[in-house]
Amino acid sequence: MTNRIALFMLALAGLILSISPSLGAEPVWRHATAMIDETKYPEGFARFDYVNPDAPKGGTLKLSQEGTFDSFNPVLAKGELAAGLNLVFDALMKASEDEVSSSYGLIAESISFPDDISKVTFRLRTEARWADGTPVTPEDVIFSFDKAKELNPLQANYYAHVVSAEKTGEREVTFLFDENNNQELPQILGQILIFPKHWWEGTDKDGNARDISRTTLEPVMGSGPYRIAAFKPGSTIRYERRADYWGKDLNVNVGQHNFDAIEYIYFTDANVEFEAFRAGTVDFRQENSSSKWATAYDFPAIETGEIKREEIENPLRAVGIMQAMVPNMRRDKFKDARVRRALNFALDFEDLNHNLAFDGLARVDSYFWGTELAATGLPEGREKEILEGLKDKIPAEVFTTPFTNPVGGDPQKARANLRQALTLFREAGYELKGQQLVNSKTGEPFEIEILLSSPSLERSVLPYVASLKKIGVDARIRTVDASQYTNRVRSFDYDMIWNVWAQTLNPGNEQAGYWGSAAVDRQGSRNYAGISDPAVDELIRMVIFAQSRAEKTAAVRALDRVLLAHHYVVPLFYSDAVKVAYRKALTHPAELPYYGTGFPEVWWMDESN
Template identity: 65%
Template structure:
């Protein structure tokens, strides 16, 4: 699926714990059709489809999409190699999110879920009709296998499911997950997003007569239960997914009006500019723009002028997503362990000048790890947030009680010079001085030198000017852009000085926060704790977020954590915008009203050529 921020395809949707009972009298009364963390579920038992779909959308037509990089595996669980884009079309989860509600999900492979009042476990009941592509039923054994292999083979998922100690079959169609802690409202809903793979298929022999091995990469087309199957492909460069006529779930309420294209194909490009030329030429149907300069000046060509290409700026997907886009210094490196060094790095980034000269004023400076949402901290702490921070007074920076966080402001030569002087002063406090035009550690004599590792040349337009500014104060900062495979491997093993990263936060932060910022993940290869944060205050606040007794307490703990991490200068915040610019060839139709929290593409769109 094409979603702005997914590649686990991997960005997770998290859901909470308010639920409705199943309608069928044959089911136990404590089984629910879905769950929601913030409010009552919008859809009631017996609903036929989501309101934002066209239930009569025609099926057919071809959708040609693009992505950068390469791929060398179809294994959806393994944290090795470059996984192909689009496997969420082939595999399904126990529950499916509703894009017109905040943090709500409904049964997909599972018809319902149940959990005790103390939330010490969760049980999912599979649908009788759920089938794999070969016609065999999806079983509890498949779910248990998928869970166990996810934890075994993927460090990210191992962290995510860290408090789930056991999965077992507890009925003909029931799977029960047992937790090592109570009261975590999020755990049942995290498990609803478990991607389920077929146990029997993976344990059987492949076409070559040899046993398949889920611990290894593979380019054998994998079998799933989803609406599409893998069609033609060329390793590393192109793949096509074909809509299955025999898909078991085509009439399930959460699927009605969706999965409308006959084929969905992805072409891989090594360069984002070349990829855009593919879109201009009509070889790619849909484009999500990530360059403000191109959005402002790069669409002056015939297909746009005569209306064959449409352009829009849609806020939908970001209405429920907090963003932190940042340069991330790796604190496993000695040079970045000192907070003053990290703060100095921020003073060298002149966002205002870059926004004026490069971005055409399209962006805002990120000033929160939950930028753009009600979860972002601001001003000075008060109320419940202040109480929480006072309880951690000996573990948090004292300035958070007296000084609101703010990024340095540049935009003209005088401000830029003043900011660089502040950076030099901070570095001096940290034990550095300028000697012969180089910033040198006064004790060791070593120059302050590091590399900014990038995955795409597109990012160089920001990273290069940033390193040039750093060199003005004697820091030997360099940019190195590598191919996607090398980048992935280096990031997984924390083999970098500084990287560029985007974290996307849902409106219900929970277990994933430990993977992002927790001490336990700091040295666990494959985690998303890219900065190497190991902070007792942050650890305590993560616990408070996960086990918050109320939404008020949760938001207060989130803001407190946000404030602590900003004050510690763990990253150099960059920028973002509040809408998503998209362009597409006029080959599609869509519902008049898109879902509140998603562009709905391509899920609820359809081809004009379909009958």
């Protein structure tokens, strides 16, 4: 009996140790996290290498924005959120722009997690303060996380495996996970913007109770370097730098937040927005039109040097781009992969690139285009092993035929591509009757409404519409205002949209929101194509739980290859550099961060230039 009792007590002690964090090993506190390599900057580092610690403070930076805004509530996935709100709020950690995936303490002075990554704990800085002088507390962090998951579908999906946030010390917050070894979770939890619980649960100047579940145009309070100083609904916003910002001397902030004020001016017309830049009303512009970059920057301010132009490769070194026309497979007519492939044959990229972009673009051929993660050639090594484990669930062509886009550029190739498109449509059950493509069984015409958010996109889509009409597709463009576009996309109310997915070199949880079955019916998710495929889901899990860089690379390439083989989107194009133009008084360090422009954080105003 004694031995049995002793054994029982030993087992009980082991169980208590397994479920009680306080009885486990002492936590290891880190000043930073890194997903790929070791962190570049040691504990106690002075500043990031890419900043100018002596950058002067001052001046007003005037920026433009297309569209409108009707909310200052950054928690919600509804309403049109005002630009620049990240200036008002801090996160637990701050990313370095000269590393691929490293973050350093901001509100949190340190971070700790066990080897099995079953949880993560953040220790908050004692000096962290809200704009009203109140300390940032663990209760604020818990409130921010809980409300983000409750009120924002994107956040709910992103943090699906974070089951709770708990106060575990006077300055400590612990997030518990329902599965282990997801290496990304500690870092992405550090990216959550933190909101003041006491402010949101208080009342406004008129005594009305605030409600974080509703949009608001009351200037919100944060702990960040700027505050909302003035605004006109839907028109302008002015942020002013806070002299009393608690974190202004932190190493992660040295040489940053150099403008006294940052103003956003909204325009409903892209051409008017450009004219405002030409006239000097706006200080900085990122140009997304290759044709405009080639032909429209010949005004006097360019010739006199008052406006500078640069093409900066840095931001694209660590970003994989998929820009595409996205058919919505929630509509039956797009469920057949042959139909989706036919839609690609109708796009003549080479003609569009030459006539509209002066050959300044490249065709996208990967969901991770421009990075080492893009699938190329035929699968080999570990990537092939992963795909062979799924071979009964994926298209056979992934093993035999590398993905390529159709090539046009001259009338003969264009005609051949359109013939191939019609062949695919016939195989999928459609036929031409006169000049109209119809369903062979029902006689229903094949129609596509392409939903756009801006008239500036129309010139690139019109040639595609004309090409589709040549094969009998009743294609048309519908351009709507920002609010209507946002609402229709969030509710998946469209045939086809134009979208850009930007990938990091460390893909993870967001992939489930982009392509995962669980997101297909979740309104507000970024699974715009309506993908629901068991093999894709399995590959996403392999990406998320990869335990080495080599394993993650192989899993991502396998995922890329399967997504391409299903022809879920019609890949478009992109540039290999970010094109910017700005007033000469705007100044940046001689060496920009390797993976970014540093704008506007590390830029400053020098009127003597």
